[in-house]
Amino acid sequence: MSFAQSWDFTPGVRVVLDDMRQCSREYEWLEEPHVSPDGERVAMVAALPDPALSVAVNGEVWEATFEKVWYPRFSPDGRLTVLAQTDGEWTMVVDGEPWEEQYAYIWGTLFSANGDIIAAPIQQDGKYGLSVNGTPWETLFDNANQVTLSRDGSAAAAVVQVKSPAQADIAAFQEGIFSVAVNGVAWDSIFVNCWAPTFDPAGKNVATTIRRSLYDYSIAVNGKAWTGSYACAWGPVFNPATGAVAAPVRKAGAWGMAIDDAMAWDIRYGQLWHQVFSPDGSKLAAIAAVSFGDFTVVVDNTPWDIVFPVVTDLTPSPVGNRFAALASNHNSDFAILCDGKVWAGRYDMAYPPVWSPDAAHLAVTVEKAGRFTVLVDGKAYPESFDKCFDPAFSPDGSKVLIRAVAGGKYHRIVAPVAAFTG
């Protein structure tokens, strides 16, 4: 579902907030600015002199005040969430309305793709789990971490501690105390460790990296472990079309890709991680070190013929089989990689690539000498800014929404792709 259908994509520059410091009430500070996906609102945590904290949206402070506020985040459908404390108890506040349930602590807000499900890890009475739209899991655990929400929000999962050995009881730990809970129900199977649980696109299946002993890494799907045993393994992903599970695994000092408990890519990489499938599942790409210190992108086990000291942010196109990534020389001289080619410019920092819905264009926010701008297909928007948030494409891919701060003003800019000429 694309909420961008309803956004204003009339080309032009609009100052949404004349002064990022403007506020309807006296304040001590305004911080943690977050901009709505449509670029129409800027939310900030506001410290009021009472003393109390609240939230300012385009300078208008909510009526409600709290002891503490943090983690302002907009949901994909544009609702503003914050985590707030009142009388020592925490809850989620959505567009100014707190959930009824309160917790000892709440953090790390998650959203479903269409935004109708909001979830967050919670701690209550020393027990851990998730709260989904304000309803906590029926069963909470001694610990729960690495939470994840299915794309449609119908299911949530976390690594959970299901046994509680005494302090420093290393034998009990090594017999296994962790599992994965889905919607609050733990798998029957227990492992020494579980890491990086992930859902398939339908939210029906969960895969996770496991450690069966200190030396035996593998993958478990819906609680059932692969037979393959590896010296190490990173987090798995599902093929969106076939449901196959792919995970980088290490053997004899090198990495390869296992799919559904069988080796699919040779064990030949110095590193292999961040694997992603194309939307139709026909291509599998990953970041790899083809030799020590030489990183690139590998698509279906074929490396691109360019290497860099560091490669990050591998991003598949939403349709088709295109891949983009960022490269750097140890966090400087950032370059943008697209389908095996390198864009010309080099930057002090680059932000995650954003594809147009039709995959015809690629946008990236970059920073150079403290100034930000947005590139589209390697060409820069003619102006630079003090700060840019992630760009977004219009549904037809012909225009780009730039959300930027310059001279203390927050600008909402819609520019045709053709306007990127720099």
Add this chain to the structure above:
Amino acid sequence: MKTIADRLIEDVGLRRGVDRLTPEKIQKVFKELVAGECGARMKTYMETCVRCGMCAKACHYYMSHKDPSYTPVAKVSQTMWRLFDADGKVDPKVIYECAQVAYTECNLCRRCIHYCPLGIDTGYIISVVRRLCHKLGVTPQYIQDTAHSHSATMNQMWVKDDEWPDTLQWQEEEAREEFPGLRIPLDVEGADFMYSVIAPEPKFRTQLIYQAAAIFNAAGVSWTMPSTPGWDNSNMAMFTGDSEIMARIERAHYETAQRLRVKRIVMGECGHAFRAVYDVGNRWLGWKWHPVPVVHSVDFFWQLIQEGRIKLTHKYAEPVTIHDPCNIIRGRGLMEKLREVTHFLCENVVEMTPNREHNYCCCAGGGVINCGPPFKNVRIVGNSIKAEQLKATGVHTLVAPCHNCHGGLEDIISKFGLNMHTKFLGDLIYELMEKPEAE
């Protein structure tokens, strides 16, 4: 000559591990390790050591106990040479002895490299012994528990996901009473640096987080801390020999910094954590250098001073001496910057002898202090040379920019009645700096 067999200490982790071994299993794992992970470096060291014994006086254990079995060459002799001589097929009790030597009688401080005419890195050899012991399941209980914590929580103190941001918010609230408007900025994308600390700070040294926030606030720098796992820069798995968990921790740390788009990572005053992030974990993960530049606090404070961002109301008047932490001095060469910072802060600095890269280890590092109570006495007695070195300075204030060093030095100070107290650089800066917003 006495040997390790004459001083075995009972440890639950070591005993349990050894009880499950057979000579055949040991040999299999040893051969796999040598063939798969050691390469030319180990072979070179094994074949070039001439047993000259020049390393003996480099080792604080030997200098303290005056027992030749504590010399670096003897430690290698009692572990790796013994294994090579037997082609790895040894009685399980040998592995117990190897583990006790490797985990509790060598701090991997690498002082002995400087005294070896052939440049042999005994610390590396002992690290490989630890790797073997890990693969055999023979690790001291308490440090193994710490490695378990790393694997389960990505931090070494079992700090749960809520406890970390809650602690930061608590410290921010406390600090605001002294510095109105102070923030501990969480998850600020694009900040100049991510500040990372070791897990004991939120667990029981929260004042260090407070002080760091106060210093950064006064210096007017752009910084952030992550609210998510990846905040802990410590790494005890590096010292148990569990390279896979070591790497998983470093990946989380670096990828957290990458996600926040910071220009660099500034690490708190810890030595072993710096070694893990700066030198070890990055390479295991396949990076030749650091995917995000890493700066130790000593270096960072030096930069702030150079930029005039730290202003003092006065200097620390009482004489101080400097302890040079192994991992940032021999490991990174920060000895002169450490002195420049200390002289900036203090009126009277009395050098220990020897100092800089020749300084004696605190005897806590390399994970030795984390092996816990069973080995505490040997560790402390094993550093009487350090106590003598401290006493000879005649001062009462000891500056040590490393957590493990503080632990080890405080034990020595207590045991030998030295009438000294330890300070981090952050302690001194906080104490002495202008506090522009203080009421």
